[in-house]
Amino acid sequence: MFLRVLIYRLKKTVHDRETMLWALLFPIVLGTFFNLALGSVYSHEMVDTKQVALVGGSEENTKFVKSTLESIQTGDGTPMFEVLLATTDDEKKLLFEDEIAGVMDISDMTNIQLRVANDDVSQNVLAHVIGIFRRNAVLTQEAMKNPQAAAQIMELMSQDVELVKQVNAAGENKDPYVSYMYALLAMVCIMAANAGLAVPVDAQANISQQGARISVSPVNHKMYELSCLVAAALFQILCTMIGLFMVLVVFRVNMGTSTGLLILICVLGTLLGCSLGFALGHISNLSKKTKEAIALLFVTFGGFLSGLMAVQVKMMIEVNCPIINRINPSAIIHDAFYSLNMFGVGEMFYRSIFTMIVMTIVLTVIGLLMSGRRSYASI
Amino acid sequence: MQVFKKFIKIQKKYMVSATIFFVMGILLIFMNYALRNSSTATKDFHSMQLPIHLTDEDQSEVSKIFVEYLKENHKVDEAEQSSEVLAGRLYYQDIVADVTIPKGFGEAFISGETPDSPQVKSVVDEGIAHGHMINLQFMAFLNSMYAFYHSGMSLADAAEQAKATQTSENYVTIVEEVKDDGSTISRSKESMSQILFLCVPYVIMSCVFTSLLPAVMSFNETEKKNRENASGFPVWKRSLTLALGSLLFALAFYLCYMVCLAIFCGSESFSGMWMLMALNLLVFTISTVMMMAFLSVLPLKASVLSSIVSTVVSLGFAFLGGIFVPLSYLGDGVKMIGRFLPTYWYSMSLDALNGGKGFTDVLPYFGLELLFGVACLAIALALSKASERAH
Numbered sequence: 001m002f003l004r005v006l007i008y009r010l011k012k013t014v015h016d017r018e019t020m021l022w023a024l025l026f027p028i029v030l031g032t033f034f035n036l037a038l039g040s041v042y043s044h045e046m047v048d049t050k051q052v053a054l055v056g057g058s059e060e061n062t063k064f065v066k067s068t069l070e071s072i073q074t075g076d077g078t079p080m081f082e083v084l085l086a087t088t089d090d091e092k093k094l095l096f097e098d099e100i101a102g103v104m105d106i107s108d109m110t111n112i113q114l115r116v117a118n119d120d121v122s123q124n125v126l127a128h129v130i131g132i133f134r135r136n137a138v139l140t141q142e143a144m145k146n147p148q149a150a151a152q153i154m155e156l157m158s159q160d161v162e163l164v165k166q167v168n169a170a171g172e173n174k175d176p177y178v179s180y181m182y183a184l185l186a187m188v189c190i191m192a193a194n195a196g197l198a199v200p201v202d203a204q205a206n207i208s209q210q211g212a213r214i215s216v217s218p219v220n221h222k223m224y225e226l227s228c229l230v231a232a233a234l235f236q237i238l239c240t241m242i243g244l245f246m247v248l249v250v251f252r253v254n255m256g257t258s259t260g261l262l263i264l265i266c267v268l269g270t271l272l273g274c275s276l277g278f279a280l281g282h283i284s285n286l287s288k289k290t291k292e293a294i295a296l297l298f299v300t301f302g303g304f305l306s307g308l309m310a311v312q313v314k315m316m317i318e319v320n321c322p323i324i325n326r327i328n329p330s331a332i333i334h335d336a337f338y339s340l341n342m343f344g345v346g347e348m349f350y351r352s353i354f355t356m357i358v359m360t361i362v363l364t365v366i367g368l369l370m371s372g373r374r375s376y377a378s379i
Numbered sequence: 380m381q382v383f384k385k386f387i388k389i390q391k392k393y394m395v396s397a398t399i400f401f402v403m404g405i406l407l408i409f410m411n412y413a414l415r416n417s418s419t420a421t422k423d424f425h426s427m428q429l430p431i432h433l434t435d436e437d438q439s440e441v442s443k444i445f446v447e448y449l450k451e452n453h454k455v456d457e458a459e460q461s462s463e464v465l466a467g468r469l470y471y472q473d474i475v476a477d478v479t480i481p482k483g484f485g486e487a488f489i490s491g492e493t494p495d496s497p498q499v500k501s502v503v504d505e506g507i508a509h510g511h512m513i514n515l516q517f518m519a520f521l522n523s524m525y526a527f528y529h530s531g532m533s534l535a536d537a538a539e540q541a542k543a544t545q546t547s548e549n550y551v552t553i554v555e556e557v558k559d560d561g562s563t564i565s566r567s568k569e570s571m572s573q574i575l576f577l578c579v580p581y582v583i584m585s586c587v588f589t590s591l592l593p594a595v596m597s598f599n600e601t602e603k604k605n606r607e608n609a610s611g612f613p614v615w616k617r618s619l620t621l622a623l624g625s626l627l628f629a630l631a632f633y634l635c636y637m638v639c640l641a642i643f644c645g646s647e648s649f650s651g652m653w654m655l656m657a658l659n660l661l662v663f664t665i666s667t668v669m670m671m672a673f674l675s676v677l678p679l680k681a682s683v684l685s686s687i688v689s690t691v692v693s694l695g696f697a698f699l700g701g702i703f704v705p706l707s708y709l710g711d712g713v714k715m716i717g718r719f720l721p722t723y724w725y726s727m728s729l730d731a732l733n734g735g736k737g738f739t740d741v742l743p744y745f746g747l748e749l750l751f752g753v754a755c756l757a758i759a760l761a762l763s764k765a766s767e768r769a770h
Binding site for chain 2: 018019022023025026029030033034036037038039040041042044045046047048072074080091092095096102111112113114115116117118119120121122123124125126127128129130131132134135138139142143146149152153156157159161162163164165166167168169170171174176179191194289290292293294296297299300301304307308309310311312313314315316318319338342343348
């Protein structure tokens with residue numbers, strides 16, 4: 001009987017072409033939008049070589065400043081600045097038309113001036129570099145005042161003291177905008193709540209004719225609902241897998257971990273979504289619309305709290321009220337993806353997986369327990 | 380009036396969904412308000428203030444000077460947090476650097492560097508420009524202080540001198556671009572008004588699609604439509620009532636958000652720029668209602684439309700139109716698609732208004748937003764007419 005109900009429920013799902021089509025299209029369409037909009041955001045924040053113009057300096061000073069600026073490199077050896085030699089007449093054209101980072105006036109090496117069009121990162125980097133030149137100017141003056149210490153001061157100026165140790169942040173893929181994809185997959189998983197919600201609603205005698213027929217039939221109600229839930233979960237897992245396929249294969253997003261573990265998270269996440277809707281559907285004293293609104297709350301508001309609209313939201317909650325991230329299903333699924341990228345298989349990943357399993361079991365059991373407690377006084 | 384009353388009655392059933400999105404909108408506004416500083420147009424260069432996390436394990440005189448310098452120049456958070464949380468904060472760019480001053484750093488600084496001297500540990504995302512900038516600043520300050528101190532100055536003098544050489548405001552000037560008419564073009568950053576106004580279209584779309592759309596669609600159900608057609612009530616009157624009812628609700632959302640924006644924008648509220656931004660949002664709201672009219676005539680189930688389609692449309696429009704991602708970050712292809720969306724022109728208007736442009740400059744953008752709505756409405760009317768004829 002279990003298998004028969006399962007097959008009929010699957011057939012029913014497939015026959016509802018409109019819902020099926022949109023459920024399948026949802027991750028594809030939204031994923032495409034996300035990929036189009038967010039694909040290149042991180043690259044804008046990365047270090048790239050900026051042009052800087054030198055004006056007014058003597059040949060010797062220009063050569064010295066040029067070599068100093070060109071020697072500043074990022075960790076992977078990319079030079080931060082490309083130096084142009086210009087005159088003060090070209091300044092405005094360079095700043096506003098060519099949009100170079102800034103113009104360094106080195107006519108007076110003790111008082112180097114920087115002219116910029118805005119105060120962005122490159123301009124700040126240049127400002128700090130000039131700070132080092134200005135330090136050397138002060139030290140030179142000190143050496144001139146105190147000739148006995150001149151040798152020591154000159155040594156200090158040329159000495160490369162390593163007082164700061166730069167360490168790279170954790171994470172296989174450091175692009176924070178990938179977390180929009182985590183949030184999207186989490187949303188697709190939790191959207192399975194709608195399918196889970198439909199199971200008890202369809203079986204309710206006072207809501208649909210089908211429900212009335214089921215109620216009077218000699219089928220075990222708990223077994224029937226469980227079978228329908230499995231069918232709904234199977235279809236929703238297919239939808240989530242399509243979403244994952246799009247993210248990994250079509251958009252080629254580096255999720256920072258192996259595909260097998262991602263599939264595991266997607267399956268568990270979808271089961272959690274289905275069981276959430278299933279338990280919600282059994283809150284019998286609420287209308288169908290209210291139940292749907294609560295499901296929407298979990299899908300959209302939960303998605304919002306897990307960073308679907310702004311990545312910083314989840315972190316703000318983690319810092320100020322972490323308990324919300326521990327009970328919000330979308331955040332738990334999101335955490336599982338995130339932990340794999342950041343720390344690999346470890347404590348946080350196991351915690352997320354364990355929470356998903358426990359929540360799925362608890363919510364399904366709650367739904368099943370409540371399914372037998374329904375009475376229709378008005379019939 | 381009867382249609383309007385029924386519309387209100389049906390509308391009430393969907394108020395839960397509307398309330399969810401409304402609250403979400405308020406939270407988005409508040410979050411943006413809390414996250415970003417108001418950086419209004421300025422003619423002076425200001426060193427970038429970045430959020431950093433700091434742990435001073437040393438508590439020496441040197442470390443205290445460094446901490447003081449960091450506090451003067453950045454937004455420093457010294458709260459004790461787990462490494463897991465700090466890694467997450469770095470990943471989500473909630474902080475740019477996690478700085479630790481190890482025990483013994485001050486002592487080693489005073490006595491002179493040796494190969495195994497403790498160093499200030501700065502964890503940054505090495506891939507992004509901010510990470511490099513902040514580390515360069517740390518190095519420039521500490522190395523300057525080290526050099527001044529070891530050249531014979533006292534620690535306090537060395538610190539003061541290092542600060543003086545690193546105070547970029549003393550030697551960096553912002554050059555303003557002068558237009559042909561003699562006025563200057565401000566290359567300012569986003570104002571608080573722009574930041575806050577930018578997040579509202581998404582919630583306006585969500586509120587309209589999840590609460591008004593199902594209510595309007597319920598009037599399009601075949602049985603109800605047949606009953607109405609059989610009655611003596613003219614179809615145009617019914618459509619007009621529904622349109623005005625929808626507009627009324629949408630304007631109610633708009634007004635609620637305007638009150639919030641007026642509170643959060645602070646001193647910028649009711650300025651010329653703010654009023655034009657408010658007008659921009661009003662035009663967008665009207666356009667959204669027209670868009671909703673189009674969605675309501677699509678031959679789709681109400682549940683599918685109000686959940687899946689509306690989520691795809693509102694989130695898709697928001698991402699492609701520069702609501703959640705700055706327009707400057709979007710690729711040319713995306714911008715090309717965005718040009719067909721009202722959200723794109725909404726973002727463009729905000730950019731232009733923030734850049735000091737006036738009403739006449741942004742009027743074409745308002746027109747394009749409205750044009751999108753009118754086009755949607757025209758298609759909706761045509762589809763509706765076609766379906767009536769077929770019926």
